[in-house]
Amino acid sequence: MANRAYLFATNDATKHLNNLSEARFPIPFWYKLLMGFQVEMVPSQLWDEKEPIALRARLSPGLERLFEFGQYLQSQELPDVDLLIDFLDRTQQFFNQIRASASWLFLEAAEIYDLIPEEPVEEQNEQLLFEIQRIYVDLGKILKDKPDDIRKFSGAVWIKDLFNDWEASMDVRWSEELSYALEDQEEDY
Numbered sequence: 001m002a003n004r005a006y007l008f009a010t011n012d013a014t015k016h017l018n019n020l021s022e023a024r025f026p027i028p029f030w031y032k033l034l035m036g037f038q039v040e041m042v043p044s045q046l047w048d049e050k051e052p053i054a055l056r057a058r059l060s061p062g063l064e065r066l067f068e069f070g071q072y073l074q075s076q077e078l079p080d081v082d083l084l085i086d087f088l089d090r091t092q093q094f095f096n097q098i099r100a101s102a103s104w105l106f107l108e109a110a111e112i113y114d115l116i117p118e119e120p121v122e123e124q125n126e127q128l129l130f131e132i133q134r135i136y137v138d139l140g141k142i143l144k145d146k147p148d149d150i151r152k153f154s155g156a157v158w159i160k161d162l163f164n165d166w167e168a169s170m171d172v173r174w175s176e177e178l179s180y181a182l183e184d185q186e187e188d189y
Contacts, residue, residue: 005109007031008045009059009102017045018102019175020094025112027128029135029162030087030172033069035107036136037061041122041129046108051122055107055129062105063095065136068143076150079166087170094174131158 005027008017023031034057041052070088078084113124138156147153151163162169 003111003115005031005107005112006046007034008106008108009098010045010104010106011102012104017106018098020098020105021172021174023172025115027107027109027112028172029158029169030066030091031107032128032132032135032158033066033139034059034062035105035132036065036139039129039132039136041125042106044108044110045106047110049110049121053110053113053121053125055109055125055132057105057107059103059105060099063099065139065143066091069139072143072146073150075146079163080170083167083170087172090174091172094176 002024004022004024006022007020009020010017021028021031035055037058038061039055039057042054042056043050043052044054047053067088070084073084074081107128109125109128110121113119113121116124135156135158138153138158142150142153150159153159
């Protein structure tokens with residue numbers, strides 16, 4: 001196994017999965033942010049498992065939240081605003097093509113869960129669900145209050161993670177860029 005998380009989009013009618021992105025551990029923050037709206041545990045679309053080991057969420061509201069947060073982040077003192085702007089531009093261009101034909105996102109992280117074999121996959125999926133829900137609640141408060149310094153928002157560990165590893169956080173590749181990114185990752189191992 002490649003130990004990757006896979007992000008897909010699909011349309012209700014066809015159930016054809018469009019590969020959006022994939023990444024090695026850790027699961028990117030931006031995947032979690034995208035998955036925040038009406039997220040639920042569901043059976044995998046990739047593996048023949050009856051247990052709910054994947055997550056499903058609405059695409060458009062998650063995408064809107066991503067861009068709203070990205071715009072707010074630009075008002076902050078950032079390690080490198082150019083990386084954020086580049087990420088947002090690439091994301092906007094990519095999803096302009098996807099939005100018309102997809103309404104759902106699927107996050108398949110079972111290969112990542114395999115890294116911790118002593119913990120059941122379904123429990124790890126539930127933990128990821130709770131983490132995504134927590135981020136979504138935090139983002140709601142942040143975007144409502146728009147604090148001058150997001151790093152002072154108490155209790156949100158994900159903010160520290162985002163800022164402490166800024167370059168890696170902005171390095172999400174969409175499927176059109178994916179083959180190059182995966183080749184680079186292979187060289188790192």
